[in-house]
Amino acid sequence: MGDNVKRLAILGSTGSIGQQTLEVVRSFPHRFQVMGLAAGTNIELLTKQINEFGPKLISIESASGRERLPSSTCELLSLEEMASHPDVDLLVIAVTGKAALAPTLEAIRAKKSIALATKEVLVMAGEIVISEAKRHNAQILPIDSEPSAIWQCLRGEERGVSRLILTASGGPFQHLTSEQLAQVTPQQALNHPTWKMGKKVTIDSATMMNKGFEVIEAHWLFDIPQEKIEVLIHPQSIVHSFVEFVDGSIKAQLSSPDMRLPIQYALFYPERLLSDLPRLDLVKIGALTFEAPDLEKFPCLELALEAGRKGGTYPAVLSAADEVAVELFLEGRIGFLDIAKLVKETLEQHQSTPCHSLEEVLTADAWARERVGIQG
Amino acid sequence: MGDNVKRLAILGSTGSIGQQTLEVVRSFPHRFQVMGLAAGTNIELLTKQINEFGPKLISIESASGRERLPSSTCELLSLEEMASHPDVDLLVIAVTGKAALAPTLEAIRAKKSIALATKEVLVMAGEIVISEAKRHNAQILPIDSEPSAIWQCLRGEERGVSRLILTASGGPFQHLTSEQLAQVTPQQALNHPTWKMGKKVTIDSATMMNKGFEVIEAHWLFDIPQEKIEVLIHPQSIVHSFVEFVDGSIKAQLSSPDMRLPIQYALFYPERLLSDLPRLDLVKIGALTFEAPDLEKFPCLELALEAGRKGGTYPAVLSAADEVAVELFLEGRIGFLDIAKLVKETLEQHQSTPCHSLEEVLTADAWARERVGIQG
Numbered sequence: 001m002g003d004n005v006k007r008l009a010i011l012g013s014t015g016s017i018g019q020q021t022l023e024v025v026r027s028f029p030h031r032f033q034v035m036g037l038a039a040g041t042n043i044e045l046l047t048k049q050i051n052e053f054g055p056k057l058i059s060i061e062s063a064s065g066r067e068r069l070p071s072s073t074c075e076l077l078s079l080e081e082m083a084s085h086p087d088v089d090l091l092v093i094a095v096t097g098k099a100a101l102a103p104t105l106e107a108i109r110a111k112k113s114i115a116l117a118t119k120e121v122l123v124m125a126g127e128i129v130i131s132e133a134k135r136h137n138a139q140i141l142p143i144d145s146e147p148s149a150i151w152q153c154l155r156g157e158e159r160g161v162s163r164l165i166l167t168a169s170g171g172p173f174q175h176l177t178s179e180q181l182a183q184v185t186p187q188q189a190l191n192h193p194t195w196k197m198g199k200k201v202t203i204d205s206a207t208m209m210n211k212g213f214e215v216i217e218a219h220w221l222f223d224i225p226q227e228k229i230e231v232l233i234h235p236q237s238i239v240h241s242f243v244e245f246v247d248g249s250i251k252a253q254l255s256s257p258d259m260r261l262p263i264q265y266a267l268f269y270p271e272r273l274l275s276d277l278p279r280l281d282l283v284k285i286g287a288l289t290f291e292a293p294d295l296e297k298f299p300c301l302e303l304a305l306e307a308g309r310k311g312g313t314y315p316a317v318l319s320a321a322d323e324v325a326v327e328l329f330l331e332g333r334i335g336f337l338d339i340a341k342l343v344k345e346t347l348e349q350h351q352s353t354p355c356h357s358l359e360e361v362l363t364a365d366a367w368a369r370e371r372v373g374i375q376g
Numbered sequence: 377m378g379d380n381v382k383r384l385a386i387l388g389s390t391g392s393i394g395q396q397t398l399e400v401v402r403s404f405p406h407r408f409q410v411m412g413l414a415a416g417t418n419i420e421l422l423t424k425q426i427n428e429f430g431p432k433l434i435s436i437e438s439a440s441g442r443e444r445l446p447s448s449t450c451e452l453l454s455l456e457e458m459a460s461h462p463d464v465d466l467l468v469i470a471v472t473g474k475a476a477l478a479p480t481l482e483a484i485r486a487k488k489s490i491a492l493a494t495k496e497v498l499v500m501a502g503e504i505v506i507s508e509a510k511r512h513n514a515q516i517l518p519i520d521s522e523p524s525a526i527w528q529c530l531r532g533e534e535r536g537v538s539r540l541i542l543t544a545s546g547g548p549f550q551h552l553t554s555e556q557l558a559q560v561t562p563q564q565a566l567n568h569p570t571w572k573m574g575k576k577v578t579i580d581s582a583t584m585m586n587k588g589f590e591v592i593e594a595h596w597l598f599d600i601p602q603e604k605i606e607v608l609i610h611p612q613s614i615v616h617s618f619v620e621f622v623d624g625s626i627k628a629q630l631s632s633p634d635m636r637l638p639i640q641y642a643l644f645y646p647e648r649l650l651s652d653l654p655r656l657d658l659v660k661i662g663a664l665t666f667e668a669p670d671l672e673k674f675p676c677l678e679l680a681l682e683a684g685r686k687g688g689t690y691p692a693v694l695s696a697a698d699e700v701a702v703e704l705f706l707e708g709r710i711g712f713l714d715i716a717k718l719v720k721e722t723l724e725q726h727q728s729t730p731c732h733s734l735e736e737v738l739t740a741d742a743w744a745r746e747r748v749g750i751q752g
Contacts, residue, residue, distance in 0.1 A: 152625060156532020160648035165658070232658060242630070248637055248653040249528060254618070254626040261624055272536035277624040282541070282608055282666040290658040 006267070009036030009057065009082050011103055012094035014045040016198040017117040017143065017259065021092050022049065024264045027275065031268075036082045038095070043068045050074065057082050079103040084110035090267065092143070093118050096200045097323045098365055101125055105358060108138040115141045115266040119210075119217045120323070123304075124316040125361045126220030140221065141266035145195075146214050147221055148262035149240030149253035154222065155270075157245065164224055165242035165250075166214050167234040168293065169194045171206040174233065178297060184336035186329060194237035194257045203326045204300075207339050208293065212304020216315055219308065226308050231301065233291045238280065256280055299340040303347065312352035313364035320368035321346035328373070346372050382643070385412030385433060385458050387479055388470035390421040392574040393493040393519065393635065397468050398425065400640045403651065407644070412458045414471070419444045426450065433458050455479040460486035466643065468519070469494055472576045473699045474741055477501055481734060484514040491517045491642040495586075495593045496699070499680075500692040501737045502596030516597065517642035521571075522590050523597055524638035525616030525629035530598065531646075533621065540600055541618035541626075542590050543610040544669065545570045547582040550609065554673060560712035562705060570613035570633045579702045580676075583715050584669065588680020592691055595684065602684050607677065609667045614656065632656055675716040679723060688728035689740035696744035697722035704749070722748050 008025065012018045018039075025032045036057035039046040043065045050058065050070065058074040059082050060066050066076065083091055083103035091107045092115045093100050100118035107114050109132065116122075122129060133140050142148055146166050154161070172193050173181060189206040190199060197205070204210035211231050219226045232242075237257040244250045255261050256278040264275055295302045300322070307314040325342040328334045334342065346368050355361055384401065388394045394415075401408045414435035415422040422436065423446055434450040435458050436442050442452065459467055459479035467483045468491045469476050476494035483490050485508065492498075498505060509516050518524055522542050530537070548569050549557060565582040566575060573581070580586035587607050595602045608618075613633040620626045631637050632654040640651060671678040676698070683690040701718040704710045710718065722744050731737055 152627065157648075162650075239628075242658075244655070245648045246650040247640055247648045248631055248634075248651055248655055249641065249648070250630040250656055251528065252615075252628045252630060254628060255624055258624075264623055265625065272533075272621045272623045272625070274538075274622040275624055279620070279624055280626055282618075283668045286665060286667070288664045288666075289662060290664075291662070292659045 004031060006032050007035045007087055007089045008032050008092065008267075009038070009055075009085070009088040009090075010034070010092040010094065011038040011059070011079055011082065011100070012040075012092075012096070012117075013037040013049055014039040014042040015094055015096070016196065017094035017263070018092070020259050021094070021263050021267070022053070024260055024267060025053070028273065035087050036077075036085065038079055038082055040095070041065055056087065057085060080106040083107040083112070088112060090115065092267075093121070094143075096120075096198065098124065098320065101361070102358070104129060105132060108132045108136050111136050111138050113139045113141060115143045115263070117143045119144065119213045120319045122217040122220045123213045123319045124365065125355070125358065126216065126315070127355065128358060128361065130220050141269055142217075142221055143263050143266040144214070145237075145240040145257070145259065145262050147218055147241075148265055150218060150222060150243055152253045152265065153241070153243040153251040157243070157251075160246045161222075161224060161243060162228065162246045163244040164218055164222065164229045165244065166211060166218060166229065166231050167237070167239050167241055168208060168211040168231055169205065169235055169237045170233040170293070171208065173206055174235065174294075178337070181297070182335055182337050186332065189329075189336060193235070196259070199330060200323070200326055203329060203339075204322065207300040207336070208298035209300035209304055209322050209339070209343075211293070212301045212308070213319070215305060216308040226305070231293050233293050234288065236285060236288055238285060238288055254280060300343065303340060303343055307347060310352060311355070313355045313360065314347060314350065314352050316355065316361045316364040317347055317350045317368040318343060320365040321372050324369055324372040342372050380407060382408050383411045383463055383465045384408050384468065384643075385414070385431075385461070385464040385466075386410070386468040386470065387414040387435070387455055387458065387476070388416075388468075388472070388493075389413040389425055390415040390418040391470055391472070392572065393470035393639070394468070396635050397470070397639050397643075398429070400636055400643060401429070404649065411463050412453075412461065414455055414458055416471070417441055432463065433461055456482040459483040459488070464488060466491065468643075469497070470519075472496075472574060474500065474696065477737070478734070480505060481508060484508045484512050487512050487514050489515045489517060491519045491639070493519045495520065495589045496695045498593040498596045499589045499695045500741065501731070501734065502592065502691070503731065504734060504737065506596045517645055518593075518597055519639050519642040520590070521613075521616040521633070521635065521638050523594055523617075524641055526594060526598060526619055528629045528641065529617070529619040529627040533619070533627075536622045537598075537600060537619060538604065538622045539620040540594055540598065540605045541620065542587060542594060542605065542607050543613070543615050543617055544584060544587040544607055545581065545611055545613045546609040546669070547584065549582055550611065550670075554713070557673070558711055558713050562708065565705075565712060569611070572635070575706060576699070576702055579705060579715075580698065583676040583712070584674040585676035585680055585698050585715070585719075587669070588677045588684070589695070591681060592684040602681070607669050609669050610664065612661065612664055614661060614664055630656060676719065679716065679719055683723060686728060687731070689731045689736065690723060690726065690728050692731065692737045692740040693723055693726045693744040694719060696741040697748050700745055700748040718748050
């Protein structure tokens with residue numbers, strides 16, 4: 001095995017990002033050894049992945065799932081144990097929401113390279129995660145299209161940034177009225193016009209909470225004040241974000257909407273490798289359009305921006321309340337517009353505290369999860 | 377005077393690029409000492425510039441003009457002498473066409489930093505200029521919006537380029553029929569929809585010869601095979617060019633169409649300085665559109681691409697024939713479509729030779745200038 005083979009572990013291997021990460025691995029079989037796979041409940045797919053990639057380390061959330069795994073010589077670990085395992089060089093973190101936080105911190109302390117897909121980690125605990133990453137000299141490599149675009153535009157441009165402009169497809173409901181939004185079903189909301197993603201992030205895209213998370217995430221990832229980060233609706237999802245510099249020049253990163261590109265970019269950074277990902281045909285696309293986001297119709301974006309500005313434990317409460325509300329919506333127990341309503345009520349009831357430890361984050365998270373839906 | 381003051385000379389100070397360069401100097405008065413100004417025949421403006429910037433070195437094309445200059449302690453030099461003068465660190469080359477070639481080579485041999493606006497230099501003699509620049513370790517900094525865009529997109533990305541995509545506004549005549557094109561007057565052709573430029577380059581934009589020149593220029597500047605350089609019509613002139621990488625990712629550089637930005641970028645490279653140049657408002661712009669160029673309606677583009685592919689002395693003949701034909705058009709002696717016709721006929725009559733010395737370039741140039749308009 002050569003020096004340029006990366007020993008990879010994927011937390012969330014059966015999810016959308018996990019599966020697409022394994023597609024990238026299939027395209028470059030000589031550059032990776034899959035050391036670890038971690039999944040939640042999809043034992044069938046995990047079993048297939050184990051048979052194909054032969055990982056040494058396995059993590060599985062459900063106890064019953066563990067029993068249904070094929071008997072093998074794999075070592076069964078917790079997410080935290082896998083994240084800090086000495087045989088892992090590069091860790092993809094793509095489990096949903098809060099579950100990603102503790103493994104990310106373990107990986108940082110073990111000085112791993114961390115390809116981070118779960119934006120909630122930085123929304124909940126950006127200050128802690130980034131200061132720990134600096135302290136331990138661990139590299140955080142974003143694997144989502146917007147932060148990857150910014151990261152690419154900042155290459156060779158350490159100084160002189162004046163503004164980040166995050167693009168948003170706007171999701172499937174940009175042109176619905178508020179009355180129509182109230183009637184939206186989970187199935188409609190899961191039908192994203194340009195991106196193939198997991199359920200939680202697809203709903204967050206439809207409410208635009210996702211874009212608010214990305215603003216907070218970009219603030220921490222790129223050390224840019226939140227007031228210098230803007231959001232722009234771009235329905236085609238071709239320009240993945242912009243960086244403006246102090247001289248007035250703007251750089252953009254574009255591609256066909258395909259998550260494998262930011263995954264590949266992060267896994268090989270700083271190398272760019274020849275891929276067979278679809279090429280962009282700008283003549284065929286014809287027009288790239290831009291409009292301002294409608295904060296009244298999509299209040300989740302404004303809620304997120306406000307929580308980010310206030311800081312403290314507000315973003316952790318935002319993230320927790322959203323996670324619960326999205327679950328309630330997917331279960332058909334609340335309407336689409338109730339997601340913003342529940343998150344707003346929870347934030348209004350919250351007394352923020354400074355947020356310098358994982359315990360403080362988890363306390364706020366637990367408070368919010370209990371509180372969602374209870375009138376103050 | 378601090379270490380970060382650049383001693384600047386401008387060849388073509390009364391032209392469009394020259395004047396806009398001096399606007400940049402006015403915005404950063406403590407960063408430049410204007411050492412030299414060179415002009416053609418606009419003595420009135422040159423006199424004003426001398427009074428404002430107090431250069432030590434002057435060059436003026438017309439003998440009668442020299443006598444009309446205010447008596448001063450300035451030293452009168454040729455373009456070549458100014459280009460290689462020991463008191464000049466940074467040279468802006470913005471004289472039109474062939475006149476820029478010899479001074480560029482002198483500046484290279486004197487190891488100056490060269491901010492090059494005159495694309496004909498690289499069209500006529502790209503191989504010679506670039507190999508001399510490498511040999512003498514002289515830096516060539518492009519100051520036109522498209523090559524500057526590519527240069528900015530390549531920052532921090534030395535490897536892995538798969539394609540350059542140069543944008544073209546298409547000029548004022550994209551949607552005219554061939555019959556209408558035949559009737560175009562010089563005044564109509566000089567009225568460019570998005571850019572404020574000199575006469576020669578404005579006519580070259582209207583015929584799209586300019587974009588062909590830029591393809592050849594980009595090939596030499598960035599060491600990219602010509603077949604990997606494409607042209608895309610983008611009427612808004614907001615995206616100044618694109619670079620595609622081997623992984624399928626594309627970077628673009630955007631700004632309001634204002635030549636002071638690429639000038640400032642070149643003059644301060646690699647620094648980006650805070651400027652008061654207009655900021656881009658993408659919501660106000662709304663849509664960026666793209667279409668394929670029409671090579672039949674704009675044959676100059678195809679003529680340039682073909683001359684570039686064939687190499688040898690063809691590009692020098694292309695440039696010379698175009699310079700004469702544009703002059704004839706501006707004088708009202710030929711029609712708009714005759715520009716392409718004359719250039720084509722001249723190229724067809726030419727016997728190319730390898731092109732390794734300035735003399736060979738100048739011989740081909742002289743041949744073409746005599747030949748334009750003479751049937752073979």
